[in-house]
Amino acid sequence: xxxxxxxxxxxxxxxxxxxxxxxxxxxxxxxxxxxxxxxxxxxxxxxxxxxxxxxxxxxxxxxxxxxxxxxxxxxxxxxxxxxxxxxxxxxxxxxxxxxxxxxxxxxxxxxxxxxxxxxxxxxxxxxxxx
Amino acid sequence: xxxxxxxxxxxxxxxxxxxxxxxxxxxxxxxxxxxxxxxxxxxxxxxxxxxxxxxxxxxxxxxxxxxxxxxxxxxxxxxxxxxxxxxxxxxxxxxxxxxxxxxxxxxxxxxxxxxxxxxxxxxxxxxxxxxxxxxxxxxxxxxxxxxxxxxxxxxxxxxxxxxxxxxxxxxxxxxxxxxxxxxxxxxxxxxxxxxxxxxxxxxxxxxxxxxxxxxxxxxxxxxxxxxxxxxxxxxxxxxxxxxxxxxxxxxxxxxxxxxxxxxxxxxxxxxxxxxxxxxxxxxxxxxxxxxxxxxxxxxxxxxxxxxxxxxxxxxxxxxxxxxxxxxxxxxxxxxxxxxxxxxxxxxxxxxxxxxxxxxxxxxxxxxxxxxxxxxxxxxxxxxxxxxxxxxxxxxxxxxxxxxxxxxxxxxxxxxxxxxxxxxxxxxxxxxxxxxxxxxxxxxxxxxxxxxxxxxxxxxxxxxxxxxxxxxxxxxxxxxxxxxxxxxxxxxxxxxxxxxxxxxxxxxxxxxxxxxxxxxxxxxxxxxxxxxxxxxxxxxxxxxxxxxxxxxxxxxxxxxxxxxxxxxxxxxxxxxxxxxxxxxxxxxxxxxxxxxxxxxxxxxxxxxxxxxxxxxxxxxxxxxxx
Numbered sequence: 001x002x003x004x005x006x007x008x009x010x011x012x013x014x015x016x017x018x019x020x021x022x023x024x025x026x027x028x029x030x031x032x033x034x035x036x037x038x039x040x041x042x043x044x045x046x047x048x049x050x051x052x053x054x055x056x057x058x059x060x061x062x063x064x065x066x067x068x069x070x071x072x073x074x075x076x077x078x079x080x081x082x083x084x085x086x087x088x089x090x091x092x093x094x095x096x097x098x099x100x101x102x103x104x105x106x107x108x109x110x111x112x113x114x115x116x117x118x119x120x121x122x123x124x125x126x127x128x129x130x
Numbered sequence: 131x132x133x134x135x136x137x138x139x140x141x142x143x144x145x146x147x148x149x150x151x152x153x154x155x156x157x158x159x160x161x162x163x164x165x166x167x168x169x170x171x172x173x174x175x176x177x178x179x180x181x182x183x184x185x186x187x188x189x190x191x192x193x194x195x196x197x198x199x200x201x202x203x204x205x206x207x208x209x210x211x212x213x214x215x216x217x218x219x220x221x222x223x224x225x226x227x228x229x230x231x232x233x234x235x236x237x238x239x240x241x242x243x244x245x246x247x248x249x250x251x252x253x254x255x256x257x258x259x260x261x262x263x264x265x266x267x268x269x270x271x272x273x274x275x276x277x278x279x280x281x282x283x284x285x286x287x288x289x290x291x292x293x294x295x296x297x298x299x300x301x302x303x304x305x306x307x308x309x310x311x312x313x314x315x316x317x318x319x320x321x322x323x324x325x326x327x328x329x330x331x332x333x334x335x336x337x338x339x340x341x342x343x344x345x346x347x348x349x350x351x352x353x354x355x356x357x358x359x360x361x362x363x364x365x366x367x368x369x370x371x372x373x374x375x376x377x378x379x380x381x382x383x384x385x386x387x388x389x390x391x392x393x394x395x396x397x398x399x400x401x402x403x404x405x406x407x408x409x410x411x412x413x414x415x416x417x418x419x420x421x422x423x424x425x426x427x428x429x430x431x432x433x434x435x436x437x438x439x440x441x442x443x444x445x446x447x448x449x450x451x452x453x454x455x456x457x458x459x460x461x462x463x464x465x466x467x468x469x470x471x472x473x474x475x476x477x478x479x480x481x482x483x484x485x486x487x488x489x490x491x492x493x494x495x496x497x498x499x500x501x502x503x504x505x506x507x508x509x510x511x512x513x514x515x516x517x518x519x520x521x522x523x524x525x526x527x528x529x530x531x532x533x534x535x536x537x538x539x540x541x542x543x544x545x546x547x548x549x550x551x552x553x554x555x556x557x558x559x560x561x562x563x564x565x566x567x568x569x570x571x572x573x574x575x576x577x578x579x580x581x582x583x584x585x586x587x588x589x590x591x592x593x594x595x596x597x598x599x600x601x602x603x604x605x606x607x608x609x610x611x612x613x614x615x616x617x618x619x620x621x622x623x624x625x626x627x628x629x630x631x632x633x634x635x636x637x638x639x640x641x642x643x644x645x646x647x648x649x650x651x652x653x654x655x656x657x658x659x660x661x662x663x664x665x666x667x668x669x670x671x672x673x674x675x676x677x678x679x680x681x682x683x684x685x686x687x688x689x690x691x692x693x694x695x696x697x698x699x700x701x702x703x704x705x706x707x708x709x710x711x712x713x714x715x716x717x718x719x720x721x722x723x724x725x726x727x728x729x730x731x732x733x734x735x736x737x738x739x740x741x742x743x744x745x746x747x748x749x750x751x752x753x754x755x
Binding site: 013014015016019020057059060061069079087088089109 | 140143144147176177180184185187188190523705
């Protein structure tokens with residue numbers, strides 16, 4: 001099981017949504033959470049501080065979630081960082097694009113803490129297996 | 131009762147944020163009409179609906195999710211250039227936005243939104259499929275791309291399998307082609323694969339107040355967003371006050387212990403002065419936490435003006451200025467209706483049709499300006515149009531015809547006074563009540579609402595050039611500058627905003643006209659009303675001083691014995707026990723309790739008696755300084 005103290009960055013332009021994700025993470029025992037309003041701010045935070053997990057929205061101003069993901073994967077220091085895409089986009093090409101860009105997981109809004117937990121565990125399992 | 135038990139906080143947050151988003155979308159829609167191909171705008175609007183949809187999902191507001199989803203799909207096509215914007219599409223989008231706003235209204239009263247009109251949903255879908263413009267149905271590939279996974283099955287796509295197949299991680303035995311994975315889910319949504327609808331139903335113009343939908347305004351927002359810097363300041367000041375209190379406590383101990391040397395007294399003096407300063411700073415800071423930029427109110431209006439202009443076949447642009455001006459939050463809410471009315475009025479009655487404008491050599495597009503600014507301790511709001519202006523002669527004739535004033539009274543009014551006649555109850559110059567501003571709400575309601583906020587309204591107009599409505603409001607409702615007057619040694623507080631000047635009453639100058647006392651001040655005949663009589667006390671001596679007061683309806687001189695100065699009163703309301711004519715109470719520095727008089731209430735009784743002598747017609751005093 002993952003370390004509950006793991007530092008998680010939640011990226012979303014809608015503060016209500018950041019709060020929802022944060023609350024769900026809290027329900028699962030993750031309390032070491034920081035927030036960013038868009039991809040660009042997230043990237044700054046990721047480069048300045050150490051995070052072990054990123055939960056990001058797709059549609060955001062300035063830098064969207066996909067670009068953030070691609071940039072993370074292209075940055076040597078960050079490339080192994082697990083990234084969970086959280087979005088209301090449930091279209092085939094979106095899902096494929098996320099997978100191709102190297103998303104560790106994809107979760108469609110709205111979701112419950114159980115779904116989130118399941119997704120997180122799958123990602124942790126996969127990481128542990130490597 | 132509420133459909134959102136346990137989620138109230140979340141709901142409040144969502145509504146506040148989503149309302150801002152939607153207002154932003156509304157404004158961008160107005161911009162979009164001017165530049166329909168602006169990708170940036172299309173993208174922003176798309177994202178707005180998308181974000182609202184995402185939040186609504188967590189609140190289980192499925193109907194809201196549906197409308198947002200369909201609108202978002204349409205914008206996705208627009209931003210990708212697969213569709214282009216037509217006036218019909220625009221109307222449909224506007225209707226969708228309105229539906230979303232109505233649904234917010236329902237949410238804010240704690241109920242799940244009822245479904246959107248079926249026609250609207252059908253049309254949105256048809257439009258997104260490209261059928262609205264009778265285009266050939268898009269190729270099958272494009273339709274498939276539109277397929278959407280059912281929202282009630284979160285994360286339904288077999289992500290692991292998909293991820294594995296794309297990233298090539300899967301063990302040889304379990305490779306699942308991506309297409310298959312998606313397909314299983316696609317069947318349920320059915321979205322893009324239905325046969326194209328033959329012809330979309332006509333877009334229904336949004337009916338005002340139609341349908342059984344409960345619309346916003348019913349409930350007030352009871353949360354407020356405050357800049358943390360302002361809260362910190364409040365915290366800081368209360369800390370400082372705490373320290374000063376400690377200082378005073380220790381000084382009190384010293385003084386009670388018999389220490390009264392000049393040093394101790396000086397320290398006491400200093401501490402009290404400091405407390406004085408700190409408390410007034412604290413009052414200001416607390417007041418500031420209630421202040422909100424009026425832009426939050428303004429941003430709804432361009433859309434309203436645009437819809438109305440379109441309905442009337444006019445070309446009107448609403449220009450906003452001074453959105454950053456800060457106004458008390460309660461006031462913002464109470465200003466909403468009067469401003470909407472004034473804007474509707476400007477668009478409907480103020481500006482001319484394009485033909486008429488062309489005939490008069492004016493540009494086809496009319497400008498209506500909505501402006502806010504702070505002037506000293508007042509907020510000034512302006513609604514100005516560049517239309518045909520008002521005809522004072524016609525207004526006077528109309529007022530006489532409606533029996534609001536007599537012919538003789540009409541003859542004494544100058545143009546500016548005449549314009550103010552339109553604020554009287556029962557006045558409307560348009561013989562046919564238009565569908566738009568004829569909502570049973572007249573300009574008198576605007577005036578009443580403004581007066582409730584201790585404000586005033588003034589009208590200026592120039593034939594051919596346009597009309598200006600000027601609203602003046604106090605900065606806050608919490609602190610009221612008052613004039614303290616005395617009857618014997620009993621003080622009373624009068625709102626300073628109504629006081630024009632103070633003058634001695636010389637008995638030999640007072641003339642009795644028809645049994646009423648009047649005084650001529652610079653050529654103006656004003657009634658003298660004794661405060662003692664207004665309060666129903668027996669008059670023992672003749673008032674020595676007069677306070678020349680001016681309410682929106684009339685000017686008069688209030689007779690009092692003397693004055694005790696002016697003060698910034700912190701109003702305490704008398705909630706359960708409120709005598710007629712008393713607005714509230716305040717405490718003076720010496721601890722004495724003073725009644726703050728509600729002049730309007732007191733006067734309405736007095737003038738009813740006065741007016742009987744004039745054949746019962748109510749005479750408005752129309753001189754506005």
